[in-house]
Amino acid sequence: MANKGKTIKVLLSRGDNSNSALKEYEVPAKESQTVLDVVTWIQRNLEPDLSYRFACRVGMCGSCAMTVNGKPRWTCRTHVSKVMDGDTITIEPLRNMPIIKDLACDLNEFFEKWTKAKGHFVPTKTRDDSVQIISPKEKSRREANAGIECINCGVCYASCDVVENDASYLGPAALNRAWTLVNDVRDGGRIERLKAVTGDGGCQSCHSQQGCTTYCPNTLNPTRSIAGLKKAAAIATLKGEM
Amino acid sequence: MIKTHRNQPLWYAYILHRVSGIALALFLPAHFYILSLALNEPESLDSMLHWAEQPIVKFAEFGLVFLLAVHLFGGLRLLALEFLPWKPGQKTFAAVAVAIAFFVALAFLLRAI
Numbered sequence A: 001m002a003n004k005g006k007t008i009k010v011l012l013s014r015g016d017n018s019n020s021a022l023k024e025y026e027v028p029a030k031e032s033q034t035v036l037d038v039v040t041w042i043q044r045n046l047e048p049d050l051s052y053r054f055a056c057r058v059g060m061c062g063s064c065a066m067t068v069n070g071k072p073r074w075t076c077r078t079h080v081s082k083v084m085d086g087d088t089i090t091i092e093p094l095r096n097m098p099i100i101k102d103l104a105c106d107l108n109e110f111f112e113k114w115t116k117a118k119g120h121f122v123p124t125k126t127r128d129d130s131v132q133i134i135s136p137k138e139k140s141r142r143e144a145n146a147g148i149e150c151i152n153c154g155v156c157y158a159s160c161d162v163v164e165n166d167a168s169y170l171g172p173a174a175l176n177r178a179w180t181l182v183n184d185v186r187d188g189g190r191i192e193r194l195k196a197v198t199g200d201g202g203c204q205s206c207h208s209q210q211g212c213t214t215y216c217p218n219t220l221n222p223t224r225s226i227a228g229l230k231k232a233a234a235i236a237t238l239k240g241e242m
Numbered sequence B: 001m002i003k004t005h006r007n008q009p010l011w012y013a014y015i016l017h018r019v020s021g022i023a024l025a026l027f028l029p030a031h032f033y034i035l036s037l038a039l040n041e042p043e044s045l046d047s048m049l050h051w052a053e054q055p056i057v058k059f060a061e062f063g064l065v066f067l068l069a070v071h072l073f074g075g076l077r078l079l080a081l082e083f084l085p086w087k088p089g090q091k092t093f094a095a096v097a098v099a100i101a102f103f104v105a106l107a108f109l110l111r112a113i
């Protein structure tokens, strides 16, 4: 084994919002080791009170995102060998969110913004109606499908400078969600939703830096979704619908 | 030095667009003021134009034309991104916008000297 006896230097953020600092640990190197493996090893062997989140470990649940060497990543599917900076790896909580403790952030605001962006489906039928047939080839369905695989990990939110500078900005994930619903032909909340994502903190605040798209682990494209919202809102305004 | 999330080409394109915008906003009032000299104080304008013949000023003008062009083509890129159907290859578009701006500014410099 090439890694036998080798260790990696890990700088891990400990503490909370008012007081956090990097602390150094030595962790045995393993083959195919993920960043989440490293954090778990530290908690099991050195720091039983280390706080962090994970659940699925296979890139489904979206709970394990952290800042790794300066960039937001899903840690369960990020291999240490891919992100190593020399022999060191720095692991911090996600940016743009309050820290509860160590690597665990408070995601309340992140999810409240989904609600503000009217990220919920508004049904137009009842259980007595027959099931609506929708072809996966329809343009609107393809637009919606392109954005629905979001796992709510917050990586895009942490990589967005507009989120950092404008507390009211809804952020890439919530706007991406709104865009999938705007394209859902079964949904009845289109105009209300376009109103919710327009104006203060809405889609027009996005500067198209595409950090969200660069780092989204599921290779979604929130910038494209937001551009779609901008266009849809502009057209609806010109038509006098909103 | 840890490279943060900002270390990606489109973030640099964004900051270039912002900085060029601010620089132009600062420059334009001065530009219009000097143009207005043509009406009120032709002698001052002449001495100003004479001053602008210096190589260093010529080079500064190259920078100015670059800022103008990069803001123009970068702006067109953003308009296309927002109002035309989405195209992959956004980094390439940003690079092309900067390249065109550079050549426009270079052509200006070669004509000026």
Ligand code: SF4
Residues within 6 Å of the ligand: A159, A160, A161, A162, A163, A171, A172, A205, A206, A207, A208, A209, A210, A211, A212, A213, A222, A223, A226
């Ligand atoms: S494209 Fe818009 S939403 Fe995405 S990171 Fe940039 S400013 Fe934020």
Ligand code: SF4
Residues within 6 Å of the ligand: A149, A150, A151, A152, A153, A154, A155, A156, A157, A172, A173, A176, A215, A216, A217, A218, A219, A220, A222
């Ligand atoms: S859009 Fe991508 S980065 Fe953002 S929350 Fe969804 S899966 Fe995560």
Ligand code: FES
Residues within 6 Å of the ligand: A053, A054, A055, A056, A057, A058, A059, A060, A061, A062, A063, A064, A065, A074, A075, A076, A077
């Ligand atoms: S632990 Fe579920 S996505 Fe990483």
